[in-house]
Amino acid sequence: MDRAYPPIASTVFFPPQLLAGYAKGLAFAAMMTLGLIFLMSRLIASDLEAPVVDGLPSIQPVHIEDKKVVTQKDEPPVKPQIPPLQPTTTPEEIPPTEVGTAITIRAPVPSSDTTLTVTRDPVPVYKPLPRYPNAAARRGIEGYVVVEFTVTKTGAVRDARVVGGFDSAGNPTRVFNRSALAAAERFKYQPQMADGEPVERYGVRNRITYKMAD
CATH class of the missing domain: 1.20.5 (Single alpha-helices involved in coiled-coils or other helix-helix interfaces)
Structure with missing residues (x-):
C-alpha cells in the first residue's frame, strides 16, 4: 500500500x-x-619630498709640518787650561843640630889587627817637596816650619814633631804644620855612623820653607 x-x-x-x-x-x-x-x-x-639628510661632516685637511734635520757639528775639544804655578817649598837643615856630609876617618891605632873606623852624621838621601796647603795658597801666606825627628839606624824618620811654624812676618801660624809633618815622615837618610856601626840620631831639626811662586 x-x-x-x-x-x-x-x-x-x-x-x-x-x-x-x-x-x-x-x-x-x-x-x-x-x-x-x-x-x-x-x-x-600632497607633494612629499624626501627627508633632508644632513651631509657628512667635512674632513679638515691635515697639516703635516716639515721636519728639518739639524746636524750638529762636533765642537773641537777644549784645550786644557794650564794650571797656575804651584807655590814652592824648600826643606833644609838648620842649626843647632845641622847635619853635614863630612866623613871623618880616624887613623888606625898600631896593633896587630889594623881596622878602619868611620864616624859620620846622618846624610840626607831623599827629601820630597811638601804640598802647599790650599788655605795658605788662597790667602797668599808664606812662611816656614821647623820640625824635629829621630833618624833611625835604617835611615828612616821617627817621632816627627813641629817645633814651631811662622809666617813671612814672623807671626806664629799652624797653617803649614800638617804639610810639614807629612813631608818629614817621608825623608830618607843614610844613618849616622859611630865607629863603623849605624846608630840612631836624636833631635835632628829641619826647616821647611813655604814660598809662593813668582
Whole structure:
C-alpha cells in the first residue's frame, strides 16, 4: 500500500539572516575600499619630498709640518787650561843640630889587627817637596816650619814633631804644620855612623820653607 507522505515544504536557499550578514560584510568592505582610495588620493595630492639628510661632516685637511734635520757639528775639544804655578817649598837643615856630609876617618891605632873606623852624621838621601796647603795658597801666606825627628839606624824618620811654624812676618801660624809633618815622615837618610856601626840620631831639626811662586 502506498504510504501517505506530508507535503514537501518549499525550500529556502537564502535565509534572511544570511542575507543580512552578507549585506553587512559588503558594506564594510565598501567603506574600507573608499577609505583606502581617499587616503591614497591624499598622499598623491600632497607633494612629499624626501627627508633632508644632513651631509657628512667635512674632513679638515691635515697639516703635516716639515721636519728639518739639524746636524750638529762636533765642537773641537777644549784645550786644557794650564794650571797656575804651584807655590814652592824648600826643606833644609838648620842649626843647632845641622847635619853635614863630612866623613871623618880616624887613623888606625898600631896593633896587630889594623881596622878602619868611620864616624859620620846622618846624610840626607831623599827629601820630597811638601804640598802647599790650599788655605795658605788662597790667602797668599808664606812662611816656614821647623820640625824635629829621630833618624833611625835604617835611615828612616821617627817621632816627627813641629817645633814651631811662622809666617813671612814672623807671626806664629799652624797653617803649614800638617804639610810639614807629612813631608818629614817621608825623608830618607843614610844613618849616622859611630865607629863603623849605624846608630840612631836624636833631635835632628829641619826647616821647611813655604814660598809662593813668582
